[in-house]
Amino acid sequence: MPNQSKGAKTMKETKREIMNSMRLELDAVSSNESFARTAVAAFAGQLDPTVDQINDLKTAISEAVTNCVVHSSTKSVLIEAKLWRESKKQGISVTVTDFGIGIANIDKALEPFYTTKPDQERSGMGFTVMQSFMDSLAVCNGVDCGTVVEMTKVFGTNRGA
Numbered sequence: 001m002p003n004q005s006k007g008a009k010t011m012k013e014t015k016r017e018i019m020n021s022m023r024l025e026l027d028a029v030s031s032n033e034s035f036a037r038t039a040v041a042a043f044a045g046q047l048d049p050t051v052d053q054i055n056d057l058k059t060a061i062s063e064a065v066t067n068c069v070v071h072s073s074t075k076s077v078l079i080e081a082k083l084w085r086e087s088k089k090q091g092i093s094v095t096v097t098d099f100g101i102g103i104a105n106i107d108k109a110l111e112p113f114y115t116t117k118p119d120q121e122r123s124g125m126g127f128t129v130m131q132s133f134m135d136s137l138a139v140c141n142g143v144d145c146g147t148v149v150e151m152t153k154v155f156g157t158n159r160g161a
């Protein structure tokens with residue numbers, strides 16, 4: 001019964017309850033990278049994550065914001081975060097948006113070691129790091145903006161169950 005299972009999936013998705021949200025817009029300068037990761041980590045702290053989970057989150061936010069500063073030619077970076085709860089799981093979803101040039105080839109950009117700035121000693125591992133430190137990652141070019149990176153980290157006790 002394909003229709004029923006589709007409906008069941010939609011119902012499951014709608015069970016996610018948003019408990020808190022924040023928006024932060026910053027000048028796209030490297031001095032704001034540490035502020036951005038610390039601010040998101042402090043917000044996530046409301047869900048009582050482990051030290052490892054917070055460190056993973058900080059690393060991923062750092063990589064995303066650094067990319068905006070280094071690659072996008074944007075003036076500002078918009079960070080939006082939501083704390084959510086779904087069944088026995090809870091976690092944080094974060095979008096990092098810039099208003100710059102966008103990514104020419106997203107599939108290539110996501111490949112390990114791919115960088116368009118090898119001359120500036122970029123490793124090409126930013127997206128790979130984000131992928132491995134978070135539970136999900138999605139990247140797209142926006143209509144009214146440059147690039148949107150959306151990431152989720154699950155803090156629930158039943159993680160992986």
Ligand SMILES: Nc1ncnc2c1ncn2[C@@H]1O[C@H](COP(=O)(O)OP(=O)(O)O)[C@@H](O)[C@H]1O
Pocket residue numbers: 063067068070071072098100101102103104109110114115116117122123124125126127128146147
């Ligand atoms: N916000 C962005 N705007 C434009 N291009 C980006 C952005 N983020 C990433 N890119 C592109 O994706 C490539 C891969 O990014 P990443 O994996 O972080 O490696 P690195 O930053 O070391 O180059 C970058 O070299 C760049 O071409």
Ligand SMILES: [Mg+2]
Pocket residue numbers: 063066067122124125126127
């Ligand atoms: Mg990078």
